[in-house]
Amino acid sequence: MSAPSAAFAGGSRKGLVVVALAFAAIVLDGYDLMIYGAMVPALLEHPTWDLTPADVGLIGSYATFGMLVGALGVGALTDILGRRRIIIASIIWFSVATAATAMAPTPEVFGLFRLIAGIGLGGVMPTAIALTVEYAPRGKQQFYNAMMFVGYSFGGVFAALAAMALLADHGFRVLLWLGAAPALILVPLVHRYLPESMSYLAGRGRTAEAHALAREYGVDLEVRSSGGAKKAPGALRFLVSGGNLGPLALFSVASFSGLLLVYGLNTWLPQIMRSAGYPLGSSISFLLVLNLGAIVGSVAAAALADRMGSKFAVGLAFAAAALTLVALSLQPPAALLYVFVAVAGLGSIGTQILVNGYAAAFFPAWARGSAVGVTLGIGRIGAVVAPIMVGLIMESDLGFRWNFYSFIIPAVLGLAVILAIPRRTAAARASAALEEEKVAA
Secondary structure (H helix, E strand, O other): OOHHHHHHHHHHHHHHHHHHHHHHHHHHHHHHHHHHHHHHHHHHOOOOOOOOHHHHHHHHHHHHHHHHHHHHHHHHHHHHHOHHHHHHHHHHHHHHHHHHHHOOOOHHHHHHHHHHHHHHHHHHHHHHHHHHHHOOOOOOHHHHHHHHHHHHHHHHHHHHHHHHHHHHHHOOHHHHHHHHOOHHHHHHHHHHHOOOOHHHHHHOOOHHHHHHHHHHHOOOEEEEOOOOOOOOOOHHHHHOOOOOHHHHHHHHHHHHHHHHHHHHHHHHHHHHHHHOOOOHHHHHHHHHHHHHHHHHHHHHHHHHHHHHOHHHHHHHHHHHHHHHHHHHHOOOOHHHHHHHHHHHHHHHHHHHHHHHHHHHHHOOHHHHHHHHHHHHHHHHHHHHHHHHHHHHHHHHOOOOHHHHHHHHHHHHHHHHHHHHOOOHHHHHHHHHHHOEEEEOO
16 A cells, blocks of 8 residues: 555545544434434423413423524634634533423523523534544545544434333423433543644644644645735625525525424334323334435435435435325324334435535535525524424314324425535535635645
8 A cells, every 4th residue: 555545545534533522422313303202202291280282382492492592602613712622612511401491490491501502502513513523534425424524423323222111100391311421421521632724724823733634644734825915704794795695595495404304203103002002112212214215215315325426315315204204194004104204214314414414514614604504594493493383283083184284384394405505516616716725645
């Protein structure tokens, strides 16, 4: 093996360390979402809280509103603190708030700490995505992003298994403690092994460190050129200028659609299935199948995205979501039901994984954290809307089919906006005209 090839192979392996640590952080996000969905039946049956489906849906939206705040705020903070510090602070914030949620004496306090925990989680996802894509080998950005992001679905699998084993006998509080505990191990590991963003270091004048990391990890370094005497604009100003605002808006709408599907299905799927006559254990098993389908489907779809293009793969995933939701509303036989739920995992969680990776790869590295933060932040509106929307439908006695009907429209909307996103080459030319300069490591 030649020296450059050996260096690339070593760097590629080191890049997998970034994937593994970001994966572990995203597991917390997935666990938090899925465990709330698994807890919904227990919350509705709480002997003293007297919650209605609309109440539970509203509480579910508190965490997602917090994530919206966290995701929108993370872009500005990463320019000051760096992505590594942000992800560490976000994990600590979320874990402490989740522990407090486990001790909440009233539904009001429970909802408040869910909101606070959501702010911490909102900072984890865009930061993890930006670092993973930045340290991914060229041509494998979607695949690395998918490998990292399936941590979200692994979190869902852990949540479903924990709920099936512990919820009936020990109640929902122990499930929250399980969500808070991993930070005791994860924070030291992230602090020790996760590298700082190369584009952040270069932007702070630490170019020697940035180039050293690029060589160590076998990737290219993207930095902003100084533009001569003209000062380069900030990331947010760059994103809303010229030809970038349109794609940013389209990615935000796609993220809205994807997160509405993710949070609607994962928050309410067990209760929807209970309303269709399935017992609690079986209804939680659908949550397990949903996330297993997302794990397998997301990695396969990401490989397809790197080969055929992100637009093709994301559009296909949104189309799969729409078709399987129609199929689920028709009450298929049991064997097909589990197949459709698994495909719905790809169409919801998997679709959002691909949208995030597409957005991260579309914009230049130095603006990537802000771009993903904005698209996820605006997209979180879908995550806020979804639990409330389904809660109101559940309370209206329209029947469980209407829950699936309500998800078909955002799936079709997501497909439409993805098809409208322009080719990356146009955005690249606009970026280069302003300030982007690619420097080979």
